[in-house]
Amino acid sequence: MAFKDCGLDRQCVPYEQCQEGLVLDGILYPDRSRTQLDEACHYMEKCxxxxxTIDTPEVPINLSLWSCGGRQDLWYYLRPLGYKQQEAKFGEFPWLVAIFGAGGYLCSGALITPLAVITTASCVQNETLPNLRxxxxxWDAAVELEPLPHQERRAVEVLLHANYTTIPIVNNIALLLVEKDSPFQLGPNIQLICLPPPQMVYDFSQCYVSGWQRRDxxxxxxxxxxxTLYALASDQCRAKLRLSYLGRRHALNDSLLCAGGDKGDFICQDVDTSGVPLMCPLPGGEDRFVLAGLLARPTKCDGPQLLAIFTNVQFYRQWIDLKLRERDLDIRPYMV
Structure with a gap:
C-alpha cells in the first residue's frame, strides 16, 4: 500500500503501523497523541x-469467546479531532450494525448472534432482500483507516413481526438473518449484545443510544x-405518553419503553434514526450491556427535555427466541 508523504522520510500511516508508542508484554500500544506533523495526515493516521513503519499488527488478544455485552479494552478507542461527547469512539459499541438498502444508509441495528441482527420493522419494511446490506x-463510514476492518454481509431473510402496524406504530421489530455459512466473525470491534432477561428492571437506569445519522x-x-438517556419506570412512561403522544385514554402495554434526558442533536434533529439501540448496563456489571430497546418513532423534543419511545426488547424475547429456534439458530450467544 502506498502511503502519503508528510515530511522528509516520513509518511502517513494508520496508528497501528507506526512503531511509536509503548510496548508491554510484547504488545504495541500506539502513541495516539498528535503533533504539527500529524496535521498533514488524516485524523486516524500518524506522520x-x-x-x-511496520506491517498491520495482529489483534493482540482473542476476544471471539467473550460473553455478550462486553467491550474491548479502552486502548483501542479512537477519537476524531475536535472530539465531542456525542461521538462514539472506535469499538465503544461493538455490536452496532449499519443497515443499507438500495438508496444507501437506512438505519442502525444491533448484532445479537453472528447470524442475526435486530432492528425496527419500520426501517426495513420497504426494502427487498437483494438490496439489504x-x-x-x-466506525467512520467515510474512510477505511480503522485499526480493524468492518465486515459486510447480505441479509438472506427478513422477519417482520406479524402484527406490526404503522398507525398506530406497534410491534415495531424485525430480525435480519445472514447466510449460515457466512456468519460475522467476532473480534475487538465486532461483538454481540445481550438481550435482557425477563426479570430485569430498568427504572431510571443510565443508558446510551448510538448510531449513525443519515444526513451525515x-x-x-x-x-x-x-x-446518554435514562430509562423511565413504566408508570412514569405511561403518564408522559398520555400527555404527549397518545392521549389521556391510552392504556400503555409493556411493548414500549420510554427514555428521557437532555436534548441532543443526535436524537432530536434527525428523523431517520429508527432502530437506534438503547443500551443499558447489566446490573452488577457496569461495562457489560443489554439491549433494552430500539427507537420506534421520531423523538419528541419540544419540551425542556426529550422523550424517546423505544420498542421494548424484553417484551419480545419470546418472539425472538422462537423465530431463531424455528431456523435451528443458537440463541445462547445473547443470553446473560
Missing part, C-alpha cells in the same frame, strides 16, 4: 518515520453518534 465493525453520509467523516 511516521519511514524506518518505524449489514455492516458490522464500522457523504461528508468527510461519518461517525456514529452517542447520547
Amino acid at each position: 511516521c518515520n519511514t524506518n518505524d 449489514l455492516v458490522a465493525g464500522e 453520509f457523504g461528508g468527510s467523516d461519518v461517525l456514529p453518534k452517542r447520547w
Whole structure:
C-alpha cells in the first residue's frame, strides 16, 4: 500500500503501523497523541518515520469467546479531532450494525448472534432482500483507516413481526438473518449484545443510544453518534405518553419503553434514526450491556427535555427466541 508523504522520510500511516508508542508484554500500544506533523495526515493516521513503519499488527488478544455485552479494552478507542461527547469512539459499541438498502444508509441495528441482527420493522419494511446490506465493525463510514476492518454481509431473510402496524406504530421489530455459512466473525470491534432477561428492571437506569445519522453520509467523516438517556419506570412512561403522544385514554402495554434526558442533536434533529439501540448496563456489571430497546418513532423534543419511545426488547424475547429456534439458530450467544 502506498502511503502519503508528510515530511522528509516520513509518511502517513494508520496508528497501528507506526512503531511509536509503548510496548508491554510484547504488545504495541500506539502513541495516539498528535503533533504539527500529524496535521498533514488524516485524523486516524500518524506522520511516521519511514524506518518505524511496520506491517498491520495482529489483534493482540482473542476476544471471539467473550460473553455478550462486553467491550474491548479502552486502548483501542479512537477519537476524531475536535472530539465531542456525542461521538462514539472506535469499538465503544461493538455490536452496532449499519443497515443499507438500495438508496444507501437506512438505519442502525444491533448484532445479537453472528447470524442475526435486530432492528425496527419500520426501517426495513420497504426494502427487498437483494438490496439489504449489514455492516458490522464500522466506525467512520467515510474512510477505511480503522485499526480493524468492518465486515459486510447480505441479509438472506427478513422477519417482520406479524402484527406490526404503522398507525398506530406497534410491534415495531424485525430480525435480519445472514447466510449460515457466512456468519460475522467476532473480534475487538465486532461483538454481540445481550438481550435482557425477563426479570430485569430498568427504572431510571443510565443508558446510551448510538448510531449513525443519515444526513451525515457523504461528508468527510461519518461517525456514529452517542447520547446518554435514562430509562423511565413504566408508570412514569405511561403518564408522559398520555400527555404527549397518545392521549389521556391510552392504556400503555409493556411493548414500549420510554427514555428521557437532555436534548441532543443526535436524537432530536434527525428523523431517520429508527432502530437506534438503547443500551443499558447489566446490573452488577457496569461495562457489560443489554439491549433494552430500539427507537420506534421520531423523538419528541419540544419540551425542556426529550422523550424517546423505544420498542421494548424484553417484551419480545419470546418472539425472538422462537423465530431463531424455528431456523435451528443458537440463541445462547445473547443470553446473560
